[in-house]
Amino acid sequence: MARLNVNIDHVATLRQARRTIEPSVAAAALECEKAGASGITIHLRQDRRHIQDSDAFALKQVVSTYLNIEMAATSEMLEIAEKIVPDAVTLVPESPGEITTEGGLDIVSNFAQVSDAVKVLQKAGIFVSIFIDPVKEQILAAKECSASQIEISTARYAELTLGSRAFHPEGKQLAQEEISRINQAAQDARALGLLVAAGHGLTTRNIKPIAQIREIEEFNIGHHIISRSVFIGLESAVREMLLAINSEI
Numbered sequence: 001m002a003r004l005n006v007n008i009d010h011v012a013t014l015r016q017a018r019r020t021i022e023p024s025v026a027a028a029a030l031e032c033e034k035a036g037a038s039g040i041t042i043h044l045r046q047d048r049r050h051i052q053d054s055d056a057f058a059l060k061q062v063v064s065t066y067l068n069i070e071m072a073a074t075s076e077m078l079e080i081a082e083k084i085v086p087d088a089v090t091l092v093p094e095s096p097g098e099i100t101t102e103g104g105l106d107i108v109s110n111f112a113q114v115s116d117a118v119k120v121l122q123k124a125g126i127f128v129s130i131f132i133d134p135v136k137e138q139i140l141a142a143k144e145c146s147a148s149q150i151e152i153s154t155a156r157y158a159e160l161t162l163g164s165r166a167f168h169p170e171g172k173q174l175a176q177e178e179i180s181r182i183n184q185a186a187q188d189a190r191a192l193g194l195l196v197a198a199g200h201g202l203t204t205r206n207i208k209p210i211a212q213i214r215e216i217e218e219f220n221i222g223h224h225i226i227s228r229s230v231f232i233g234l235e236s237a238v239r240e241m242l243l244a245i246n247s248e249i
């Protein structure tokens, strides 16, 4: 049974829209845990557009399951991680002005920076995962820099299955090819002894074929769950996703 970490960035997005005190990110984390989430994920962005440093410190105090902080491999972020000591850090790429993380981290082209970051985090006792595209060279590089886990980006698959594209024959074929790529990446990573997570753009509608890849042991899912929570409440939205991940049908 794969674990679900709920990414609660967009609870902070709503609060930051008014720079006020609600909705509470800490309360959201507790609600997700109550619904059965295995962990909480946040992305502390360099532009601080949603999650603030104070949220990360507060979550370290209240989260009793597993706290995963996504961050860029910069010295500013590493210093914060060393202070908070979350259970895990996921290294992600970040470019100014992007709407969301655009694809995986290019470890191959940034090897020294990424492997130094992995060392700093591991020295602080933090589990390190790296968000990458399902590409063999990147998996080998993740192994070479001693990361414990890779998180496979499902962004392209999500794009191909968005709305009516899921039913278009050409889209279906491309989505199938992307599932094969993700599957192969998961097998390659496990064969190297890396743990495997996946995430980005996953919904209750498109997760099934990805959830069937047994090597994927963890999902990090945010936008869809928080969007659904507007209509059915956060606890129900988390339960709905857990059902989608774990039902065999």
Ligand code: PXP
Pocket: 007, 009, 043, 070, 090, 092, 100, 101, 131, 151, 198, 199, 200, 201, 202, 220, 221, 222, 223, 224
């Ligand atoms: N994993 C990583 C590395 C991400 O950057 C994000 C988005 O912050 C997610 C998972 C979750 O993606 P989504 O919000 O589309 O579910």
